[in-house]
Amino acid sequence: MPRQKQTKGICTHCGNEIAKGSVTKHLATCPQIQESIGKAEGSKAVAESLYHLRVEDAYQKQFWLDLEIGGTKTLNHLDTYLRGIWLECCGHLSEFMLGSGRLAETIGMQRKIGDVFSQAEEKLTHIYDFGTSSETLVKLVGMRLGKPLTKKPIALLVRNKMPEVQCIKCDQPATHLCLECQYEDEVWGALCDKHAKTHPHNNYGEPIPLVNSPRLGMCGYEGPAEPPY
Numbered sequence: 001m002p003r004q005k006q007t008k009g010i011c012t013h014c015g016n017e018i019a020k021g022s023v024t025k026h027l028a029t030c031p032q033i034q035e036s037i038g039k040a041e042g043s044k045a046v047a048e049s050l051y052h053l054r055v056e057d058a059y060q061k062q063f064w065l066d067l068e069i070g071g072t073k074t075l076n077h078l079d080t081y082l083r084g085i086w087l088e089c090c091g092h093l094s095e096f097m098l099g100s101g102r103l104a105e106t107i108g109m110q111r112k113i114g115d116v117f118s119q120a121e122e123k124l125t126h127i128y129d130f131g132t133s134s135e136t137l138v139k140l141v142g143m144r145l146g147k148p149l150t151k152k153p154i155a156l157l158v159r160n161k162m163p164e165v166q167c168i169k170c171d172q173p174a175t176h177l178c179l180e181c182q183y184e185d186e187v188w189g190a191l192c193d194k195h196a197k198t199h200p201h202n203n204y205g206e207p208i209p210l211v212n213s214p215r216l217g218m219c220g221y222e223g224p225a226e227p228p229y
Helices: 020-028 031-041 074-087 179-184 193-198
Strands: 009-010 017-019 048-058 064-070 094-098 105-107 123-128 134-146 154-160 176-177 188-191
Touching: 009 020, 017 020, 020 031, 020 048, 020 134, 020 154, 031 105, 031 134, 031 179, 064 074, 074 094, 074 123, 074 134, 176 179, 176 193, 179 188, 188 193
Parallel strands: none
Antiparallel strands: 009 017, 009 154, 048 064, 048 134, 064 154, 094 105, 094 123, 123 134, 176 188
16 A cells, blocks of 8 residues: 555543544543543453553554553453454464564564563564565553453554545546455556546456555455454
């Protein structure tokens, strides 16, 4: 997908739009989030270190997620979540890499989040599919001691808005992607509703709906790109 300007995200608690660079400030002041934290603190859950992670596609920075995960959870929980919301198409293998370049090393999926991010400067690369690879960067934004916001392993805090893409035929907002353009012509074949019906696409079926994932159009990925819980 073509590069975009800095995007905005949607807070999952209040529904407001937030500039990507203002997420931390918003999370500290959002009344709905603070209310959710208060309710969690009154539950019977066990308090632990909770890690605020920023996840973004390595090359298409307009796709990003802010997540909160407990330190006792593992990289396998994070891998499962990323597959569910962004990546899963054919059950490909995946791995996490710690560090970069020649110094990068694979780390096991059973490693606990608290151990991995024991140092704030630690950053991870997640690779899904070693053929048509999707690379995701994961970094620590902050942490707090408290009770989790959900009984699930991960809480989605903020997610990028669906990037706006123009139709290649008329510059109107696009809603579909032509895979024939993508694979045969190496063109991002974004189409509006009108041209999705009339644009020639003989070899790869009908255009697929645009979804909020950086993997769209790769290895037959079609979505749904919805949070797994």
